[in-house]
Amino acid sequence: MLEISNLVKAFGGVRATDDVTMSFAAGSLTAIIGPNGAGKSTFFNLLTGALKPDSGDIRLDGQSLVDLSIGQIVRRGIGRAFQVASIFPSLTVEETMLAAVSAHHGHSGRLGQRFPLPSTLTHTAHCIEMVGLTSKRATLSANLSHGDQKLLDIALALVLEPKVLLLDEPTAGMGPEERWRVIEKVRELWETTKITVVFIEHDMDIVFRIAPSIRVLSYGRVLAEGTPQQIRTNPAVIEAYLGTEHEAAA
């Protein structure tokens, strides 16, 4: 269980994260939505240790993460995929994953043996399979489609066997078809692994159809939380964000 209590982060006079309290149950799938500048990415940066909060606490399974470094937080079990897929363009999918698994095992500096290490094969194949890239494992990462690059990024996060997976706009910059393919893969991943997944998403159709639970941020504050049905009909959310179109649809 990931618990955030009274988290505050200000940049100058702007409180990008303003007294945020929320929790994510183990094995849950949650979407975070909110208008541009609502503080979603800042929130993720605080959770991963990329930014230090001014006050408040972040606890994973009861242990505070606030004073830990990025690396320590990763090792405690918070994995992250990036808004712009952060991959290794000149390596194939399989090489990328084999090298990442070697690093995870602490063998990235080995000079004595040939790559890949036999001990890395199983976990690598498993991670590639989880994101559905098995058929593209020999493809150069630079030649993958946008969606597949994103899935590879997610696979890289999975190498570290996280308890919580944070996905910053997993479908950003994709066409409609690819969006659905990627998000379906994410849901499948969540269903099979029961990792706690939290994702930021702009596409409301995706959010309402995929996420059992939604949190809405606005001006750094938690505006609402609940099921898709509750969010759709919440007057504050409609006013701040959704507009009349979704009101009518609801």
Place this chain on the structure above:
Amino acid sequence: MMRPAFRDALLGLTGFLVLAALPLVFVSSALIDFVIRCAALGLFATSLNLLVGYGGMVSFGHGLFFGMGAYSFGIIMQRTGMPIPLAILLSLGVAALVALVVGAICVRLKEIYFAFVTLAFQMLVHSMIIAWVPVTGGDQGLRGGIPRPPFLGINLADQKQLYLFAAALLIIGLLAMRHIVSSPFGYTLRMIRDNPVRAGFLGIDVYRTRLTAFVLAGMFASLGGVIMSLFVSGAYPEFAFWTMSGEAVFIVMLGGTVAFLGPMVGTVLLLLLNDFVTRVAEHHGLVLGIVILIFALGLRKGLLDFVMDWIEARRTRRGAASLVPAPSPERIAT
């Protein structure tokens, strides 16, 4: 399928046998000299490509280690007369130590700063060589010949035996570097070249990996320097001058950075050009400059990379005409 390590060893052995047979077929002392120079410069350029092609670190000061190898070996042999293999190992050790100090400062720096600070260190060492006359002989170089006492029945004073020895060192050096780039460390280096930030997120120690690569490259460059000092029986300040580093960068550009043997092809190309052009043209620098321009602007890659890409493209075209055309991005060493 054959295991890659075994295949490389077999190729290495074949390469050595071909080199060993060469003087039996073509009796020419010029050929022998040419191959020895290829061995020295080839190891030097291939070691630079560990940094440039695999590590994404463009060093302008790599000649420092070539000069370091030549001078340490020469000085050790002149002053102690220890067995040659021991002196070679000691020279590599000296180069490693210097690379550790220089690298500790340089590998933290971003591209352009890395390039220029390595160059600065090289000029520092070059000035030391010029100034420290009692040890290095100053701008006259290390003269009086380097003693080459026979060891294990090998007499390097004999040009034919020196030839075999240089060929053996070349093959051993290339196999060792080939092994390095094929190890988990080699792939970690490629990850850092592609995306250091993400590599850090995966728990990779970026600084340590870069520093290790820098030290290893320095050692192999110094092995090239050792061969050169054996060949000319001396050591000269030019070995540690910036033009030496420039020559290695030139070779890597000529031959290619992707294919492992690209720098070797570049070495042969440069030496052939050099020997040929100086014989027929007065302004050989001009001709060499035009050649590099043709490679940089025309092929946009080194010769071996160009050939490999061409073969690859042909195979894809034949194999799958109906499939989605595979875009060929700017490939870097794999």
